Amino acid sequence: MVDSAYGPLSPFAAMPASAGTGEGVVAGEREGLGIARITARNRQLAALEQLVHKRLHLALPAGPRRMRSGDLAAAGVGPECWLMTCESAGNAFAAGLRDSIGGHAAVVDLSDAYVMLRLAGARVREALAKLVPVDLHERSFQVDDVAQTVAEHMAVTLWRLEDTGRGEAAFELSVGRSFAQSLYRAVHDSAAEFGFVFETR
Amino acid sequence: MRIECPFCGERDHSEFAYLGDAGCARPAPGAADAQARFVEAVYLRENPAGAHRELWYHEFGCRSWVQVTRDTRTHEILEVRLAGASAAP
Ligand SMILES: [Zn+2]
Numbered sequence: 001m002v003d004s005a006y007g008p009l010s011p012f013a014a015m016p017a018s019a020g021t022g023e024g025v026v027a028g029e030r031e032g033l034g035i036a037r038i039t040a041r042n043r044q045l046a047a048l049e050q051l052v053h054k055r056l057h058l059a060l061p062a063g064p065r066r067m068r069s070g071d072l073a074a075a076g077v078g079p080e081c082w083l084m085t086c087e088s089a090g091n092a093f094a095a096g097l098r099d100s101i102g103g104h105a106a107v108v109d110l111s112d113a114y115v116m117l118r119l120a121g122a123r124v125r126e127a128l129a130k131l132v133p134v135d136l137h138e139r140s141f142q143v144d145d146v147a148q149t150v151a152e153h154m155a156v157t158l159w160r161l162e163d164t165g166r167g168e169a170a171f172e173l174s175v176g177r178s179f180a181q182s183l184y185r186a187v188h189d190s191a192a193e194f195g196f197v198f199e200t201r
Numbered sequence: 202m203r204i205e206c207p208f209c210g211e212r213d214h215s216e217f218a219y220l221g222d223a224g225c226a227r228p229a230p231g232a233a234d235a236q237a238r239f240v241e242a243v244y245l246r247e248n249p250a251g252a253h254r255e256l257w258y259h260e261f262g263c264r265s266w267v268q269v270t271r272d273t274r275t276h277e278i279l280e281v282r283l284a285g286a287s288a289a290p
Pocket residue numbers: 206207208209210259262263264265
C-alpha cells in the first residue's frame with residue numbers, strides 16, 4: 001500500500017515564524033508527545049500511587065507540581081488528577097497506561113487533543129506576564145511548578161522547566177488543539193517587542 | 202476579589218464561575234408539601250449582610266467545586282474548602 005500524501009500538519013505551519021528583532025522569546029512545538037489525563041477511581045488514590053510508583057517509577061505529586069522520571073512526567077492538575085506526558089510515545093502511551101494502571105485510574109488519551117509550546121528566552125517571563133494572571137517570578141513559580149489558568153480567555157496548562165543551558169527561563173504551555181493558532185498569535189504578539197522566533201525542526 | 206483555591210492557590214475570581222448558596226438542600230420531590238418546599242428552596246432565600254456560604258467552580262483552573270464563605274458586605278473571603286463529601290453540611 002502506498003502511504004497517503006496527507007500526513008499530519010502542524011497547526012503552526014502557516015503562522016508567522018518571527019516578530020520584532022532579537023531572540024527574547026524562542027518557541028517550539030512539542031511534537032510526538034504522548035499525553036494522557038489520569039484520574040484516580042473512587043477511593044483508589046493510595047492504590048494508584050503505589051501502582052504508579054511500582055510500574056512507572058514515579059511518585060505522583062499531591063499538589064500543582066510536576067514529577068519527572070526519564071521520558072515520563074506527571075503534572076498535578078486537580079485533586080487526584082494528573083496530566084501525564086511521555087516523549088515520542090504518541091497515542092501508544094495512553095493505551096499502555098490503560099493496561100498498566102487502568103484498574104485504579106480513568107485514563108484519557110489527550111495526545112491529539114492538546115498542542116504544547118515550549119517557550120524559553122531572556123524575556124519569556126515578561127511575555128507570559130501579559131498573558132496569564134499567575135505570578136511567574138522565579139521564586140514564586142519554581143521549576144516543576146504547574147498552573148492551570150487562563151490566557152486571553154483560553155484555558156491553558158503551563159509548567160516551568162529547568163533553565164536552559166544559557167541560564168534562561170523555560171516553560172511549556174498547552175492548550176486545546178482548536179485554540180492552537182489563537183494561542184500562538186497571543187504569544188507571538190506578546191513577545192514581539194522582545195523579539196520572537198519560532199524554531200521548527 | 203481573589204479566592205484561595207485549596208488546590209491551585211490564590212487566583213482571581215474571574216477564573217471561577219459562581220453557582221450560589223451552598224446551604225440550600227433540594228427538597229424531597231415526593232413529599233406531600235413538595236410544592237411549598239420547592240417554592241421556598243427556589244425563591245425564599247436568606248440574603249445575609251455578612252458571612253455567606255456559597256459554591257464556586259474553578260473553571261479556568263483545577264475544575265474543582267469549592268465552598269467559599271464570603272462576607273457579602275466587604276467581599277472578604279473567610280474560608281475556602283473543596284466541596285463534596287469533605288465540605289461542611
Ligand atoms: Zn483550583
